[in-house]
Amino acid sequence: MIISKMLGERIKTVPSDAQNKGHINLLRAGYIKQVANGIYSLLPPAKLAINKIENIMREEMNKIGGQEVLMPVVMPRELWEESGRYTSIGDEMARFKDRTNHDMLLGMTHEEAAVHLARNIVTSYSQLPFMIYQIQTKFRDEPRARGGLIRVREFTMKDGYSFHETQADLNAYYDKVLDSYMRIFKRIGMRNYVAVASDTGMMGGSGAHEFMLLNPIGEDTIVLCPNCDYKANMEVATCKIDIYNTEVKELKEVETGDAKTIDEVGKLLNVDSKGTCKAVCYADKKDDKKRIVVFIRGDLEVNESKLKKVVGCEIYPLNISPDDSILHAGNIGPYNLGSDKNMIVVYDKSIENEGNEVVGANKPNYHFINFNAKRDLPNATFVDVAKVPAYGKCEFCGETLTTSRGVEIGNIFKLGTKYTETMNMKVLNKEGKTFNPIMGCYGIGVGRALGCVAEESSDDKGLVWPMTITPFEVYLAPLSINKEEVKTKADEIYKQMLDNNIEVLYDDRNVSTGCKFADSELMGMPIRVCISPRTLENQSAEITMRATGEKTDVKLVDLIAFLKQTIQTELDKLNK
Numbered sequence: 148m149i150i151s152k153m154l155g156e157r158i159k160t161v162p163s164d165a166q167n168k169g170h171i172n173l174l175r176a177g178y179i180k181q182v183a184n185g186i187y188s189l190l191p192p193a194k195l196a197i198n199k200i201e202n203i204m205r206e207e208m209n210k211i212g213g214q215e216v217l218m219p220v221v222m223p224r225e226l227w228e229e230s231g232r233y234t235s236i237g238d239e240m241a242r243f244k245d246r247t248n249h250d251m252l253l254g255m256t257h258e259e260a261a262v263h264l265a266r267n268i269v270t271s272y273s274q275l276p277f278m279i280y281q282i283q284t285k286f287r288d289e290p291r292a293r294g295g296l297i298r299v300r301e302f303t304m305k306d307g308y309s310f311h312e313t314q315a316d317l318n319a320y321y322d323k324v325l326d327s328y329m330r331i332f333k334r335i336g337m338r339n340y341v342a343v344a345s346d347t348g349m350m351g352g353s354g355a356h357e358f359m360l361l362n363p364i365g366e367d368t369i370v371l372c373p374n375c376d377y378k379a380n381m382e383v384a385t386c387k388i389d390i391y392n393t394e395v396k397e398l399k400e401v402e403t404g405d406a407k408t409i410d411e412v413g414k415l416l417n418v419d420s421k422g423t424c425k426a427v428c429y430a431d432k433k434d435d436k437k438r439i440v441v442f443i444r445g446d447l448e449v450n451e452s453k454l455k456k457v458v459g460c461e462i463y464p465l466n467i468s469p470d471d472s473i474l475h476a477g478n479i480g481p482y483n484l485g486s487d488k489n490m491i492v493v494y495d496k497s498i499e500n501e502g503n504e505v506v507g508a509n510k511p512n513y514h515f516i517n518f519n520a521k522r523d524l525p526n527a528t529f530v531d532v533a534k535v536p537a538y539g540k541c542e543f544c545g546e547t548l549t550t551s552r553g554v555e556i557g558n559i560f561k562l563g564t565k566y567t568e569t570m571n572m573k574v575l576n577k578e579g580k581t582f583n584p585i586m587g588c589y590g591i592g593v594g595r596a597l598g599c600v601a602e603e604s605s606d607d608k609g610l611v612w613p614m615t616i617t618p619f620e621v622y623l624a625p626l627s628i629n630k631e632e633v634k635t636k637a638d639e640i641y642k643q644m645l646d647n648n649i650e651v652l653y654d655d656r657n658v659s660t661g662c663k664f665a666d667s668e669l670m671g672m673p674i675r676v677c678i679s680p681r682t683l684e685n686q687s688a689e690i691t692m693r694a695t696g697e698k699t700d701v702k703l704v705d706l707i708a709f710l711k712q713t714i715q716t717e718l719d720k721l722n723k
């Protein structure tokens with residue numbers, strides 16, 4: 148491609164709405180253009196890179212037996228009513244009426260369409276297992292679109308759906324997809340990524356992994372063990388916490404006056420927050436009469452994702468009214484707490500084996516000391532709803548856990564029969580009895596993948612594309628192109644490159660050396676080939692590698708062979 152004809156312009160100033168360097172560089176280098184909040188057009192170089200990412204995904208999906216299909220963006224309400232998601236999904240799903248006043252929606256995921264596609268075709272166990280996938284546009288009305296292509300509203304996804312007769316078969320296939328995803332991320336040139344166990348969220352199901360790019364711009368927190376293989380999203384991460392006090396003393400009520408917070412009570416009684424048990428209160432989002440009281444060791448925080456799973460509803464922090472007959476803010480405790488049919492009490496595991504804890508006495512101005520959960524709550528069940536603290540230790544090896552920020556770059560779920568049951572997909576087994584196939588689903592955002600590679604592979608000059616997804620392998624930069632001999636030679640080299648299937652961007656503009664070099668660095672092509680009156684004196688070209696800055700002079704007669712080999716070496720590093 149010739150740069151003077153290529154749509155898109157390089158800009159010097161940093162757009163004000165862009166914060167992360169990948170986003171800034173994609174905008175500055177003329178790759179993307181915002182149309183509306185979270186909605187972008189891709190300019191030619193971005194589309195070329197996206198095509199390569201999609202092809203890598205196709206190759207890897209095909210290798211594990213995937214069959215490419217294309218399901219619609221627009222679906223009727225009825226299909227999503229079958230699964231129950233027409234109503235269970237909120238405003239993030241775009242709904243509209245067609246000309247006959249029929250309710251329609253824009254797909255944000257395609258489980259319903261996948262089951263619809265398969266259920267009338269697959270009738271026998273002998274047709275299982277199979278996996279279908281597509282690369283399709285989706286729309287999710289994100290409240291917080293940000294980061295350029297990282298979090299958008301309209302996006303392209305590679306999503307796949309597999310169908311199995313047995314859980315064991317799904318489990319085995321799921322592991323294959325997991326490996327396949329790791330290969331995809333390696334091949335597109337991501338470096339610092341991990342697969343972590345995750346929450347199944349709105350998809351439902353029995354097991355899930357998220358693939359995370361570990362990067363400071365991430366919105367998720369990933370808990371990692373520096374010693375063993377344990378990694379998990381903070382939403383589901385677990386840990387071991389050292390027991391603080393195991394002494395057993397007699398439960399005693401003490402006057403604590405106005406001291407209400409853990410800090411205040413701790414100071415008054417000279418007890419560390421680890422020696423206290425606090426109450427954290429929530430209400431059900433759909434039914435604010437339903438209250439949830441969590442008792443947890445004073446130094447820990449409640450992990451709301453875990454709590455939501457335990458209580459089975461969406462929650463929000465509860466403001467306790469001053470005339471509440473049971474809950475006395477600042478003095479709520481697990482012992483002698485009054486009961487209320489609308490109240491759910493949750494005891495976190497962190498208090499199970501502690502002794503001598505300070506707890507609220509459920510009346511103003513008083514606390515208990517020496518509370519011992521095992522002794523004083525003989526019927527309680529303890530569950531894990533605690534957030535991993537900075538000093539949390541690995542449950543498997545005992546090492547202190549660390550955390551990192553992460554951007555979700557893909558996810559895979561063991562869906563089970565949630566969709567095949569609700570949508571009545573039945574298949575006959577060997578014995579002629581019907582069963583609902585067990586599903587897995589697998590997604591990767593294509594644009595987000597590009598945004599993430601841009602984020603991870605940017606330096607202060609611009610983008611640094613891996614060879615596997617670069618829009619062009621070579622940036623051809625002839626200097627002093629106004630000189631006839633340079634122009635003629637450059638045209639000739641450009642044609643040779645095209646004839647040899649080298650993907651090249653030809654900077655044919657009559658601009659300064661500084662401008663050509665700055666643009667080539669900003670746009671991020673892996674190899675720059677520079678010719679000038681000086682190099683032509685030696686019948687050579689100067690090659691500069693974008694990633695390392697390494698320079699080599701190559702004779703023009705050897706140029707094509709040199710480029711082909713360099714390109715192949717770079718491709719092999721990622722593909723093999």
Ligand SMILES: [Zn+2]
Nearest residue numbers: 372375541544
């Ligand atoms: Zn460990």
